Amino acid sequence: xxxxxxxxxxxxxxxxxxxxxxRDQGSSLxxxxxxxxxxxxxxxxRSPRRGRGNGWYALAFLLPSLVLVGxxxxxxxxxxxxxxxxxxxxxxxxxxxxxxxxxxxxxxxFLTSVRNNLVLMICVPIMIAIALALALxxxxxxxxxxxxxxxxxxxxIISITVSGIAFSAMLTKNxxxxxxxxxxxxxxxxxxxxxxPKIALLSVGGVIIWxxxxxxxxxxxxxxxxxxxxxxxxxxxxxxxxxxxHWNITLPQMRGIIGFYAITSVxxxxxxxxxxxxxxxxxxxxxxxxxxxxxxxxxxxxxxxxNLAAAAATIVLVAAIAVVAIAGLLGRAGSRQAxxxxxxxxxxxxxxxxxxxxxxx
Amino acid sequence: MSQRPIANSQxxxxxxxxxxxxxxxxxxxxxxxxxIVALFPLWFMIxxxxxxxxxxxxxxxxxxxxxxxxxxxxAFEANIGRWVLNSTIVTGGAVLLVTLVSVPAAYAFxxxxxxxxxxxxxxxxxxxxxxxxxxxxxxxxxMTSLGRVNHFDSVIVAYAGLMFPFSVFMMVRYIEGIPNExxxxxxxxxxxxxxxxxxxxxxxxxxxxxxxxxxNALWAWNELLIAVVMLQREESRTLQAGLALLKGKNTMDIPxxxxxxxxxxxxxxxxxxxGQRVFMSGLLAGAVKE
Numbered sequence: 294x295x296x297x298x299x300x301x302x303x304x305x306x307x308x309x310x311x312x313x314x315x316r317d318q319g320s321s322l323x324x325x326x327x328x329x330x331x332x333x334x335x336x337x338x339r340s341p342r343r344g345r346g347n348g349w350y351a352l353a354f355l356l357p358s359l360v361l362v363g364x365x366x367x368x369x370x371x372x373x374x375x376x377x378x379x380x381x382x383x384x385x386x387x388x389x390x391x392x393x394x395x396x397x398x399x400x401x402x403f404l405t406s407v408r409n410n411l412v413l414m415i416c417v418p419i420m421i422a423i424a425l426a427l428a429l430x431x432x433x434x435x436x437x438x439x440x441x442x443x444x445x446x447x448x449x450i451i452s453i454t455v456s457g458i459a460f461s462a463m464l465t466k467n468x469x470x471x472x473x474x475x476x477x478x479x480x481x482x483x484x485x486x487x488x489x490p491k492i493a494l495l496s497v498g499g500v501i502i503w504x505x506x507x508x509x510x511x512x513x514x515x516x517x518x519x520x521x522x523x524x525x526x527x528x529x530x531x532x533x534x535x536x537x538x539h540w541n542i543t544l545p546q547m548r549g550i551i552g553f554y555a556i557t558s559v560x561x562x563x564x565x566x567x568x569x570x571x572x573x574x575x576x577x578x579x580x581x582x583x584x585x586x587x588x589x590x591x592x593x594x595x596x597x598x599x600n601l602a603a604a605a606a607t608i609v610l611v612a613a614i615a616v617v618a619i620a621g622l623l624g625r626a627g628s629r630q631a632x633x634x635x636x637x638x639x640x641x642x643x644x645x646x647x648x649x650x651x652x653x654x
Numbered sequence: 655m656s657q658r659p660i661a662n663s664q665x666x667x668x669x670x671x672x673x674x675x676x677x678x679x680x681x682x683x684x685x686x687x688x689x690i691v692a693l694f695p696l697w698f699m700i701x702x703x704x705x706x707x708x709x710x711x712x713x714x715x716x717x718x719x720x721x722x723x724x725x726x727x728x729a730f731e732a733n734i735g736r737w738v739l740n741s742t743i744v745t746g747g748a749v750l751l752v753t754l755v756s757v758p759a760a761y762a763f764x765x766x767x768x769x770x771x772x773x774x775x776x777x778x779x780x781x782x783x784x785x786x787x788x789x790x791x792x793x794x795x796x797m798t799s800l801g802r803v804n805h806f807d808s809v810i811v812a813y814a815g816l817m818f819p820f821s822v823f824m825m826v827r828y829i830e831g832i833p834n835e836x837x838x839x840x841x842x843x844x845x846x847x848x849x850x851x852x853x854x855x856x857x858x859x860x861x862x863x864x865x866x867x868x869x870n871a872l873w874a875w876n877e878l879l880i881a882v883v884m885l886q887r888e889e890s891r892t893l894q895a896g897l898a899l900l901k902g903k904n905t906m907d908i909p910x911x912x913x914x915x916x917x918x919x920x921x922x923x924x925x926x927x928x929g930q931r932v933f934m935s936g937l938l939a940g941a942v943k944e
Contacts (some may be wrong), residue, residue, distance in 0.1 A: 347766050350847045354762035357755045358778070358818060365789060365815025366781050372792035427688055430681050437682065443930065444689035447696060450926045450933070452876035454894040455915040458901050459695040462702065462714075462908050469698050469714045476715070503691070511934075564785040568878045572898050586787040586879075593791050594883060603791055610788045617783045 370610070376603035393604035403605060405580050406588040409494055413562040413584070416498045416505070420558055421551060423502065424509025429539055431510070432517045442514070449507040457572030460500050461487060464573075487574055490581035497569055497582050505561055509554050516550040517543070556620040564613050585609050696919070703913040710909050725913035734914050736889055737896040738921075744806050744881075744892055745874040748813035749867050752821050755814065757863075760825030761851050765837065775826065782819040786879055789816075794883055804887045812880050817870045828862040829855055868929075868936035875922065893918045 380389045397403050427445065431438045448456065463469040464486035471483045486496040520543065528538040567586040570576060576583040576591070589609065593602035702710055703725050705718035763775050793812055794803070802808040832855065840850050856863070881895040891899070897918055901911050926933050 347847075348768060351762045351766035351768050351771070354758035354766065354847075354851075355774075358759040358822065361755055361811070361815050361818055362778065362781065365793070365812060365818070366784065368796070369789040369792035370784075372795070373788060376792065376795075427685070430685050434678070434681055434685060437685070441685045441689055445685075445692050446934075447923075447926070448692050450872075450922050451696065451919050452878075452894055452922075454876070454878050454898050455699070455919050456695055458897060458911055458915045459699045461901070462912065463695065463698055467711075467714070472713070472715050503695075507692075560783060560785075564787065567787060571878065571882075572901065575902075586785065589787050589791075590879070590883075593794075599791060599795075606788045606791060610784065613783055613785055613788075617780075 373603050373606055373610070376600055377607045380600050389600075393600050394608070396601055397604045397608065400601075402580055402583060403585075403588055406583040406585045409582065409584050410563050410566065412494055413498050413501065413566065414559065416502050416562055417555060417558045420502050420506045420509055421555060423506045424513055424554070425544075425547075425551070427506075428510050428513035428517060429543070431514055433535070442510075445510055446507055448504045449511075453504065453568035454572050456504060457500065457569055460503075461573045464496055488578055490578050493574060493578060493581045497566075497573060500573065501562060501566070501569055505558060508557070512550055512554050513547065516547055520546055552620075552624060556617070556624075559616055559620075560613060563616060564609055696923075699912050699915050699919070702909050703916045705909055707907055707909055722909070725909045726917065728910050729914040729917055732900060732910070732914065733888060733891075733896065734893070734900075734917055737891055737893040738917070740806070740885070740890060741875055741893040744809050744813065745871050747806065747810040748817065748874045749870045751810060751814040752817045752870060753863065753867065756818055756821035756825050757856070757859075758851060759822050760829050761847070761855055763822070763826050764829045765850075766847070775822070778819050779823045780819075782823070786812075786816055790880065790883060793880075797884060803884055804890050806885075806890070809880060809884050809892070812884065813874045813877065816880075817873060821866055821870065824862070824866055825859065828859045832858050864932060865936045868932060872922070872936065 377393050378388060378390060379386045380393070381387075431442055431445075434441070466485045466488060468486075470486065474480055474482050484492055487493050524542050525538050528542055529535065533541070564586055566584045567590060570582050570584050570587050571590070574582040576587050585605065586609065589602045589605045592598040592605065698714075701718070702714065704721050704723065706720070706722045706724070709719050709722070759778075763771055789812075793808075797803050797808040800808075836854055836858075837850060840854055845853070876894060877892075878894045878898060881892040882898065885891050885895060888896075897911075897914050900914055904911055
């Protein structure tokens with residue numbers, strides 16, 4: 294992919310040259326790794342052809358998307374921030390500065406909902422662990438993997454609404470889960486899963502794990518298939534157990550995709566929990582499962598506190614952007630480190646296997 | 655791998671192929687249990703949908719005393735047929751709209767770069783992280799003032815907008831993969847950009863368009879928040895919104911609600927059953943989305 298860039302500047306005018314190079318760097322987008330089917334090799338060359346009227350073409354091709362983005366993203370965000378700075382009284386609108394933010398930040402319910410979102414964060418490491426374990430098992434049991442994979446992906450096909458409905462019936466006091474526990478002699482674990490304020494949030498978290506771990510399995514399975522098996526085999530030949538080899542060799546190579554999955558999961562539990570709680574508990578019992586997006590929804594559409602809701606939504610927006618920005622910085626730092634020890638993984642694999650080997654000998 | 659570590663290892667090869675510490679049986683068992691956990695709610699849903707209320711309360715897990723198909727009939731009486739139709743219209747419309755918008759945009763980003771086009775693409779992709787709850791209030795206010803609440807077009811446009819960042823991102827990646835020679839040949843023939851887009855790009859990225867369509871359709875079909883807010887009349891609800899509210903209304907008649915849920919899950923399960931491979935690639939591509 295280097296060659297074309299080096300050749301083309303000889304042919305192109307100065308102005309176009311900059312553009313080709315710039316685009317080439319730009320094409321390595323932050324979220325880029327997971328889309329299959331594009332080869333890096335074919336990307337170096339890009340339209341050198343800039344006839345007259347291309348600008349108009351570009352505008353015409355982009356116009357619908359500019360309108361759409363303006364309508365669905367730009368205008369609403371602008372309008373949201375405006376709304377959060379005003380207080381509506383009937384048809385009257387009063388500028389109140391940051392008052393709505395102060396009200397939100399002093400509202401115990403908002404703080405509870407934010408706290409609940411933070412508690413739900415414990416789902417993320419659990420999801421990663423479960424997804425990794427299952428992806429590795431699928432990788433190891435290659436022969437029977439297709440049938441298990443078929444079953445394991447089902448939670449992701451069914452909508453959150455439908456599975457939420459099923460779970461809320463299963464998790465009642467006399468529901469299927471408790472009956473099942475009785476039947477297998479674990480009756481002492483009986484709980485009012487969604488009715489007890491102490492554990493309702495954790496039950497919701499369990500359902501989130503049940504569904505969202507599937508995404509991790511998909512991602513990790515795909516990544517596992519792209520890894521070279523040689524270092525693994527080398528370690529095995531050297532006497533490492535398979536788990537040990539996976540731990541020392543496979544896992545370090547999956548750092549990137551695990552990080553990506555961790556970020557998407559953090560965003561999911563931070564700001565996309567609405568469907569789960571709306572269907573299963575609607576924030577109850579009490580406010581034990583109130584989350585930030587349900588708080589915004591209820592303030593906006595059931596108690597008609599639009600301005601307060603707008604302030605809370607702006608806070609959520611800032612939080613979402615902050616998560617991505619922090620993740621981006623961490624990712625950049627991580628990849629720089631990985632770049633430094635580019636040859637490291639094989640070396641690490643070898644030394645690990647040697648270590649294990651020497652222990653067994 | 656010429657210098658395998660075996661070279662400096664002292665032990666005989668015979669014992670180096672160590673068996674799994676966690677035997678294959680245990681692994682199969684874990685996968686089996688995980689599969690049961692994954693499928694249990696689905697089984698429970700269908701199991702409950704075919705029995706009557708008393709039977710369910712008597713023993714939710716036991717064998718049904720009689721198979722009771724009435725629940726499905728009742729679910730259709732509760733407007734569920736209408737909701738299926740609404741969901742189909744909304745999903746189809748949104749998928750079509752976002753495809754029509756994002757493919758030319760992606761072409762422009764790849765083939766017609768201009769000053770700042772990179773920045774614009776990055777901005778578009780970045781929009782992926784903004785959760786819909788943020789846009790919902792102003793959008794609702796806007797649609798109210800335009801009189802579009804309870805009309806499908808408001809939801810179609812909102813869905814298309816929310817699916818756009820991922821769609822344009824994915825299409826850019828695919829269109830970038832088309833070899834340059836094809837364009838050059840078309841240019842020599844004197845084809846216009848519109849012509850190239852339609853006759854070269856669209857056929858070449860056809861499979862990607864199918865994948866994209868599936869990801870987007872799965873998302874739109876399953877979306878709840880916007881549907882609940884924008885479509886408030888009983889007969890204009892989508893399936894998910896209708897089900898969520900049906901559940902709220904019939905807290906006692908669980909078999910009825912389960913029948914509704916089963917009906918709504920069947921189309922996707924059938925698609926999954928017969929098009930598993932396309933679904934897989936769709937899920938994988940969709941991974942970037944959420």
